[in-house]
Amino acid sequence: MTLQDLLARRSVRKYADAPVPRTVVDAALQAAMAAPSAMHCDPWRWLVLTKRADLDALADCLPYGQMLRHAPLGFIACGDLTAANRGQLSYLLQDVSASIENLLLGLHAQGLGAVWLGIHPNAERIAAVSSRFGLPPTLIPVSAVAAGYPAERPEPRTRFDADKVRYL
Numbered sequence: 001m002t003l004q005d006l007l008a009r010r011s012v013r014k015y016a017d018a019p020v021p022r023t024v025v026d027a028a029l030q031a032a033m034a035a036p037s038a039m040h041c042d043p044w045r046w047l048v049l050t051k052r053a054d055l056d057a058l059a060d061c062l063p064y065g066q067m068l069r070h071a072p073l074g075f076i077a078c079g080d081l082t083a084a085n086r087g088q089l090s091y092l093l094q095d096v097s098a099s100i101e102n103l104l105l106g107l108h109a110q111g112l113g114a115v116w117l118g119i120h121p122n123a124e125r126i127a128a129v130s131s132r133f134g135l136p137p138t139l140i141p142v143s144a145v146a147a148g149y150p151a152e153r154p155e156p157r158t159r160f161d162a163d164k165v166r167y168l
């Protein structure tokens with residue numbers, strides 16, 4: 001993956017009406033599970049959604065995730081608190097977030113578009129997703145992802161800002 005590929009990864013919220021092959025999903029999950037993880041704990045746990053009823057149910061839980069209603073594919077990125085380094089939520093969130101970004105890049109590398117949808121730390125969204133998808137209390141839903149073949153193509157860009165960098 002080149003630097004240009006990284007800059008071309010943008011949030012895509014409109015999708016073609018085409019299913020995503022299982023091999024493509026699995027390859028993206030390979031990327032997700034190649035992410036760095038504190039003490040190699042790999043606390044990430046992934047739910048993959050392809051049924052319309054499940055995608056719509058997830059949209060019901062996420063006010064800013066309505067594009068799920070028109071997406072052929074969705075993910076819920078969870079973290080298992082019992083597997084996290086030292087059982088700490090902060091490690092869980094960092095590891096799962098690294099995994100989510102790798103998933104987005106893995107999807108992008110295969111020509112798909114996707115968008116990260118926040119769940120944690122919004123208590124209402126955590127409760128709604130946990131209840132609807134039957135998650136045990138130790139399995140924390142961190143974020144969701146809507147994905148599919150893109151029907152919009154946002155321009156590559158960086159939001160580089162020299163004021164946010166300090167060279168020591």
Ligand SMILES: Cc1cc2nc3c(=O)[nH]c(=O)nc-3n(C[C@H](O)[C@H](O)[C@H](O)COP(=O)(O)O)c2cc1C
Nearest residue numbers: 009010011012013064065115116117118119143154
């Ligand atoms: C933690 C997190 C939560 C986000 N939640 C949402 C969301 O609920 N709905 C949405 O449309 N985009 C969401 N986004 C995507 C951001 O809006 C998007 O990444 C940001 O505007 C930068 O645009 P880009 O991804 O095209 O570079 C989220 C991103 C992050 C990292």
